[in-house]
Amino acid sequence: MTDPAGLRANYTRGHLDETEVAGTWIGQLRVWFDAAAADPVVLEPNAVQLATVGPDGRPAVRTVLAKGIDERGIVFYTNYDSAKARDLAANPRAAAVFVWVAHQRQVRLSGPVRKVERAETEAYFAQRPRESQLGAWASPQSQVVASRAALDRLADEAAARFGDGAIPAPPHWGGYLLEPDEVEFWQGREGRLHDRIRFRLAGEDWVRERLAP
Numbered sequence: 001m002t003d004p005a006g007l008r009a010n011y012t013r014g015h016l017d018e019t020e021v022a023g024t025w026i027g028q029l030r031v032w033f034d035a036a037a038a039d040p041v042v043l044e045p046n047a048v049q050l051a052t053v054g055p056d057g058r059p060a061v062r063t064v065l066a067k068g069i070d071e072r073g074i075v076f077y078t079n080y081d082s083a084k085a086r087d088l089a090a091n092p093r094a095a096a097v098f099v100w101v102a103h104q105r106q107v108r109l110s111g112p113v114r115k116v117e118r119a120e121t122e123a124y125f126a127q128r129p130r131e132s133q134l135g136a137w138a139s140p141q142s143q144v145v146a147s148r149a150a151l152d153r154l155a156d157e158a159a160a161r162f163g164d165g166a167i168p169a170p171p172h173w174g175g176y177l178l179e180p181d182e183v184e185f186w187q188g189r190e191g192r193l194h195d196r197i198r199f200r201l202a203g204e205d206w207v208r209e210r211l212a213p
Ligand SMILES: Cc1cc2nc3c(=O)[nH]c(=O)nc-3n(C[C@H](O)[C@H](O)[C@H](O)COP(=O)(O)O)c2cc1C
Pocket: 044, 047, 060, 062, 063, 064, 065, 066, 076, 077, 078, 079, 082, 083, 084, 085, 141, 142
């Protein structure tokens, strides 16, 4: 096995100074997200790792795709009966991290999470490819399934159920909005003296501060 202790990269691609950072977290996220999305080297620029905490205090993290990024926060879609949904029902806060390693950048967000309005879910679901729409009906996400064949049967049943007709959003599927009250931008620098700029909601006001790396 490759010895991970021997792997070493220099972080020299950029910097994040108080003079250049945007005035709002969403302004800065737009700049970095657009740079990631415009660079073919960055695969799935909207992939974000989402951490939740279960009712027993056990944390869990998994990747989801951010399908909305705006002043409200980050919207992702999932199964409302999944393990993450159970965590969020018990503890409606989450942390998320975008990491664009090719750009030597990460953005961490944390804050309360709530379901989006049903109309927002339905509008997004209607844009999804038909196969993905069927998948949302077919998959009992996070449940144990007996075999791949059993999963394929569920997919066939969903396809038969809808035939060539329109596929509505399943009631057990929809969006969540993570409304951050903290957002931290990290840019790798030389000698591990990285730039970290955090936006933190203090009452009604956002405070911007630099953190030690
Ligand atoms: C690149 C990538 C994108 C993913 N996007 C989503 C997504 O948008 N929604 C989702 O429910 N799961 C997505 N998944 C699968 C989740 O990581 C996870 O396996 C699933 O949601 C079940 O998580 P849970 O059992 O903790 O609820 C994605 C996985 C990867 C690797």
